[in-house]
């Protein structure tokens with residue numbers, strides 16, 4: 001199928017997405033979240049499921065915000081106080097995590113705090129949420145490297161072996177932009193803007209495909225080379241990396257006066273071009289229907305949110321309808337709606353293939369972005385958390 005044929009198919013599928021269909025998907029998601037909440041209480045689900053079940057964990061990973069974000073969203077959709085109560089308990093847990101600087105030596109502070117405190121602030125205007133957003137922004141800002149103008153993703157700050165950024169970082173930047181809006185202190189915005197520009201100049205290749213990570217020379221700050229961490233190879237296209245760009249770029253443009261980068265359309269094209277027959281991507285675009293591997297439904301859920309964001313400022317033609325076609329495939333063929341014992345919302349995600357982690361399983365970010373996409377389609381005026 002050519003890209004035009006795939007788009008035409010997505011547009012045809014989009015016609016099947018009615019309000020009734022969306023509500024049906026939303027209802028089963030909320031039911032699952034309610035059941036999961038009864039089991040997790042004030043603890044957290046693991047990053048990915050095993051045999052369709054999440055482990056019960058502490059607030060100790062980069063993924064805990066997805067769970068809290070789902071609770072906020074369930075509260076906004078249903079108005080049920082039980083979601084609000086547990087979400088606020090989570091906010092307390094996120095405060096303790098900040099106070100003790102527990103597992104925060106990485107850049108995923110935006111994933112954690114935009115979806116917990118940031119979402120909480122949007123919903124309740126609670127002061128504790130606001131304070132946490134600012135304290136979390138300080139933690140993220142502290143990872144900014146002047147030499148190279150980027151936020152260091154992982155490892156000890158300044159470690160020459162870890163002197164790199166990763167494409168996922170785009171989703172961490174809104175926390176910094178919002179911190180400037182909340183505090184009036186421009187240092188957050190300046191770092192976010194510089195990091196964003198560095199991402200656009202390095203990790204996105206000339207042909208609009210993406211590296212997962214990009215290294216810099218720690219002495220000079222000059223860009224060195226692209227490499228993968230979770231993809232199939234350094235030069236391959238990790239499906240979720242491409243999705244992080246599809247979402248991350250329009251998300252950050254919301255805070256900027258400049259037009260969307262010229263290559264944004266080509267970045268989306270790469271993703272659609274590589275979709276297989278059922279329109280749900282393999283975990284890396286080295287694979288296809290002739291040379292198959294595992295699917296990553298979470299990459300599609302993220303791309304859908306990206307297209308919905310892009311549709312707001314007309315950054316990609318027919319973005320909303322294409323997103324609708326994609327969500328139809330997820331809802332019809334990748335959802336857990338008839339699987340009572342599966343705690344995820346979306347089947348067939350991949351966490352880290354090379355490490356054997358979360359392969360062909362639900363994961364929290366797939367669940368979260370699927371839910372956010374449903375909410376955006378059901379209620380276009382809803383204030384998004386990411």
Ligand code: GLY
Pocket residue numbers: 168230240351
């Ligand atoms: N941000 C890490 C991942 O996408 O797996």
